[in-house]
Amino acid sequence: MIRNLRASVRTRLAISIPAFWRRYVAPFADESIRRRSVDVEEVEQLPGLSCQVLRTSHFEPAATEIHCVDAENVEANREVLVRPYRASQTLLQTLITAEKVRVSLPSGTASTHGKFIVDTYPSYDVLRNPKYLLSQALHGVGRAAGTHRSGFFLYPPWSHNFYHWMIDVLPRAAIYLESELPQQGVPIVIFDGANGFVRESLSLVVPDHQILALPPGQHVFDTMWLPGRLAPYFDIPDSTRAFYQERVLPSLGPGPRSSPNPRRLYISRADAASRGIQNEEELVEVLERHGFVRVIMSDYTVAEQARLFAGAEFVIGPHGAAFSNLIYCRAGTKLIEIFKEGFINQCFYRLADRLGLTYGFHCGPSVGLGTLVEARRVEALIDELDDV
DSSP: OHHHHHHHHHHHHHHHHHHHIIIIIHHHHHHHHHHTEEOTTTGGGSTTOEEEEEEEEEEOOOOOOEEOOOSSSHHHHHHHHHGGGSSOEEEEEEEEEEEEEEEEETTTEEEETTEEEGGGSSOTHHHHOHHHHHHHHTTTOSOOSEEEEEEEEOOOTTTTSHHIIIIIIGGGHHHHHTSSTTTTTOOEEEETTOOHHHHHHHTTTSOGGGEEEEOSEEEEEEEEEEEOOSSSTTOOOHHHHHIIIIIIHHHHOSOOSSSOOOSEEEEEOTTSSSSOBTTHHHHHHHHHHTTOEEEEGGGSOHHHHHHHHHTOSEEEEESSGGGGGGGGOOTTOEEEEEEETTOOOOHHHHHHHHHTOEEEEEEEOEETTEEOOOHHHHHHHHHHHHTO
């Protein structure tokens, strides 16, 4: 009961605080943000900064068909999924070298000469997020918690979130690995209190002795390399897919031979306080008839999650960060994403589109902190995707 109450309070705050912020605070904060930020085109105007363009990435419009057998709002929901991906985009992937960089942990904000380099953040809107306002305001205030010679920064804002870490941040490690920085003894810098998946996933591609985990506070670096974002917000470049398929998956090994992974996965959020399925037992009964096995991601290590998804042929579950593991799936894998009505998030549709997955969704009414699904409609959608 206490857990549900806390989750309810968090949900209410998550809805009300951003709305209050956008209406009353953001208009005044934006001008301050503009004064204190610099983008990649302005970087070399500051002393001690340089910007190397590594590659140009192109992002084509979404083309994957969206399957749905819901009775209401199907076209409107399809439009929400596709709308951000209707036009082609181009983005320069960069590596910025800066002197006298001040990094604040655990927020992950980084500044030099009093300026925040926005191209290292997942999006410009991160600067406007209330949770990072205090960190920005206090940059440069007080004594530094530590001073360091050099580092490659791999803990920007939102690194605490599994989706953003897996899709936005960790693939930037490829820039480090493909450079001469490891041979020069330059470490990767992260927060020492980061969620376990950060260190666990990073260790799959980077040896521990090349990782510098720092405590909370502001840290000053004589020289720091800051990799820029790899894609527009909620998008994914080909280099990210290659990073996981060519670097991470081969590092996992075959895994235990004694218990082969199921091919059809139902990703349960039974361990989460919100966005679970209210009538999950009813849904699982239907899914088991179609060969699905219920799994809870918190029961698995990062490597075990990767193996599960790499071997899957069909994945179903409520929208959640665990779907970031779709990055390991083979082209042709089938996905059904379950949303609560009024909340449609496009990120995993775009991930499916970029990876060549078959995509379907179902929307159910919100009940409490979860979603009530129509099991018969989910079953009809499974039948439809099985015929694709």
